[in-house]
Amino acid sequence: MGFPDLLSMVDIALAILVASFAGVVKGMVGFAMPMILISGLGSFLAPELALAGLMLPTLATNAWQGMRDGLRAALASLARFKLFLGVGALCLFASAQLVGVLPAAVLLTVIGVPLVFFAVWQLLGRPLTLSEASRRIEVAMAVLAGSLGGLSGVWGPPVVAYLTALDTPKAEQMRIQGVLYLLGSVALVIAHTGSGVVTRHSMAFSAVLVPAALAGMWLGYRLQDRIDQAAFRRATLVVLLLAGLNLIRRGVLG
Template structure:
């Protein structure tokens, strides 16, 4: 008979292969998918601690895949500072202070992101507004990250609204997710929800995530991006609704 430990390890590995695959195809989505699936199986704080290393490794890989890192950091540092402050300040919520509200917040964040993706919401950010809008978006993103472990809202729509080339956008997403991951690790550690001993479990998730990312990158050119994104957001919507139901039913 398969032990509960082996079953859990298999589910976690499969989750990170799937999450890495999504990231390989779209350039984002690993923590979102991982939090969405693992959030149905464990507390959000446990899921967030588990995704730290695979998220960090894959995002650093994505960040340094191009040559414009310095220019992007110079342009987006206020946003990154906001993400750091917002995440660390609100990490107590996901670390246990929020209880069922952390689960509800995770479900709401996934649902909102999925609906925005399915409706293809797009907006343009005039360059004259960047200086004050960037830190505001960063703080809000950080607050949602600290409360739910999801890095994407509103950072992803905002970065997509900037005048960035495709390669720069992918790197900017990698930069945002890397900073979010580091800030979440600091916040969880400060709240004693993440210890050095937890790194072993997170480390075991790195290989499946990298495998999935490698597969996703290989098949990226052989599938319809529009079709893939539609099914991706439909799955996120289902996960979000399931988490909301779990929190309140």
């Protein structure tokens, strides 16, 4: 069965709309594209095809986001979070091989609940902050992010919660998220070449969504450049809250 046989024109049009919206949100707050894509595409496509569909748009938009301030700044962010990246990548590769074997419902719920608590607590004006990066906390968040990413293709929320708790400035947080997610995107594609998710036909579908995702991200950037640090933080927390609720929904309802 080839790519044209997998989807109808209505399916493709809906997928492009979902990718455009995901791009707008990512341009505004720097994350949530995999969450929106896997949720949106998964509502009318097979889970494996939805997971494959998010891969190339996520890869392309993360490359743009990570390199927006130049290669030198991106390398500096890479050096700062090398421990996070290493641990996260190992967990992503390991958990990706369990797709279709290990139910992700428990993991999704376990991660979603504290994310909702964190976002609500912050939005109520009761900050939970880290004065400086802790190696133990960094490793713990990397394990969560990598494991969730391998199983579901969504690894952003734990990363955002960690960076928000560190009170990272807007421009730096956008860049760091881009660099971390870029390498995570590459690892996700490589990891799933052995799981059966990445095929010639599924990647053709994923490639169709790239232009829409990039166009949406361009619009999101225009909106993000107009808001200050406080507004950016609130927007990030609102999207993080929605991400956590979505993880719980997926964990409970499937």
